[in-house]
Amino acid sequence: MPPMAPLNWGLLPPSFLLPSSTRTLLPLLSLSAGPLPKPSHTTIRTIKSVNKPRPDRFAHHPKKPALNSSSRAALARKATTTPLRTGLLAQKRGMSAVFDPETGKRTPCTVLQLDRNEILAHKTREKNGYWAVQVGAGQKLIQNTTKPMLGHFAVAGVEPKRWVMEFKVRGKEGLGVPVGESVGPSWFSVGQFVDVKAVSRGMGFEGGMKRHGFSGQPASHGQSLMHRGMGSAGGSQGSGSRVLPGKRMAGNMGNESVTVKNLKVLQVDEANGIVVVIGCVPGPKNQIIKVQDAIGKPWPAGPMKLDEIVPASIAPAVAEQVAAAA
Incomplete structure (x- = not known):
C-alpha cells in the first residue's frame, strides 16, 4: 500500500469544491490575507525501501572508498610489480648441463646469447603515459627496413635492428642508460633471478591427450578406435544440448606467449655475450627471448x-677495486 500524502493544514480546498456563497468571498480574502501559501513539498507516490544501500561494487572492502580509476592510480597499483630497470633481448642457443666437480650434481641449463642490444628510445609518463625503455637487438639490412623505421634508428644513432621491443620500468630512475648506448651480459649478475618471456614452439593441431593431458578411453577388449578419444564434449538437457564455452578439446597447440618465472642466472660471459640460466626457456632454438629481473623475487642490487657495470669476466679482486673506484 502506498504511503498517504501529508496533510497541508491551513490551505483552502480547490474553488470548485466550495459553495457558491463562499466562492464570492475569495477575492476579498485574497486581498486581505495576501497570496495563499504553497504546499511545503510536492508529494510523490512511491515505495520506500527498507533495505540498506549496497556498497560500491568497485570497492575492495565495503567500509573503504572505491578505488581510483585514473591512469596515475593504475600506475601506482602496478608499481610493486614493475621492474626497476630495463631488460634485454637474447637468443636461445639450446640447452646444456653443468656438473659440480665437488658434489657431482648435474644442473640442466639454457644458453642465451645477447646480440648487440642497444637502447633506441625512452618512453616517459608525460609524453607516452608510462615509463619504458625500447631496446633493439640483432642486425637487419637497410634494403629490408622500412623508411619510418630507418628514421627511427637514425634518431637513436644506431644501425637497423632485427628485433625491437619495450621493457616497462617503474619510474624515471629506470631510464639511466642513455639512448644509443650498448648493453651487454654484465647487466645481469650471477645468482640473481630473472623472468624470461618468448613464443613457445608451435605443435600444430593436437588431440586432447597431448594438449591437455587426458587419459583417453579404456584400452580393454571390446573398445576399438577410441583409445585416444576425448570422450563426451557436450551434455544433453543438463547443459542445454551444447558445448559449454571453455571446454578443453583438440586444437592448435603451442605458438603462444609463455613466461617462465624465477630462473636463476648461473653464468655470465661478457666476452662471448652469453648468459646461462638454470632450467628451460620457452621457444625453439634461435628464438628471441625477453629477459628481465624477476618480479617474484627481491630486486637485485644490479x-x-x-x-x-662491472664486467663479470675480470678477477674478483680487480672487480672490487673497480667497484670501489666507481
Whole structure:
C-alpha cells in the first residue's frame, strides 16, 4: 500500500469544491490575507525501501572508498610489480648441463646469447603515459627496413635492428642508460633471478591427450578406435544440448606467449655475450627471448647505469677495486 500524502493544514480546498456563497468571498480574502501559501513539498507516490544501500561494487572492502580509476592510480597499483630497470633481448642457443666437480650434481641449463642490444628510445609518463625503455637487438639490412623505421634508428644513432621491443620500468630512475648506448651480459649478475618471456614452439593441431593431458578411453577388449578419444564434449538437457564455452578439446597447440618465472642466472660471459640460466626457456632454438629481473623475487642490487657495470669476466679482486673506484 502506498504511503498517504501529508496533510497541508491551513490551505483552502480547490474553488470548485466550495459553495457558491463562499466562492464570492475569495477575492476579498485574497486581498486581505495576501497570496495563499504553497504546499511545503510536492508529494510523490512511491515505495520506500527498507533495505540498506549496497556498497560500491568497485570497492575492495565495503567500509573503504572505491578505488581510483585514473591512469596515475593504475600506475601506482602496478608499481610493486614493475621492474626497476630495463631488460634485454637474447637468443636461445639450446640447452646444456653443468656438473659440480665437488658434489657431482648435474644442473640442466639454457644458453642465451645477447646480440648487440642497444637502447633506441625512452618512453616517459608525460609524453607516452608510462615509463619504458625500447631496446633493439640483432642486425637487419637497410634494403629490408622500412623508411619510418630507418628514421627511427637514425634518431637513436644506431644501425637497423632485427628485433625491437619495450621493457616497462617503474619510474624515471629506470631510464639511466642513455639512448644509443650498448648493453651487454654484465647487466645481469650471477645468482640473481630473472623472468624470461618468448613464443613457445608451435605443435600444430593436437588431440586432447597431448594438449591437455587426458587419459583417453579404456584400452580393454571390446573398445576399438577410441583409445585416444576425448570422450563426451557436450551434455544433453543438463547443459542445454551444447558445448559449454571453455571446454578443453583438440586444437592448435603451442605458438603462444609463455613466461617462465624465477630462473636463476648461473653464468655470465661478457666476452662471448652469453648468459646461462638454470632450467628451460620457452621457444625453439634461435628464438628471441625477453629477459628481465624477476618480479617474484627481491630486486637485485644490479647496475642502473652503464657507469655502474662491472664486467663479470675480470678477477674478483680487480672487480672490487673497480667497484670501489666507481
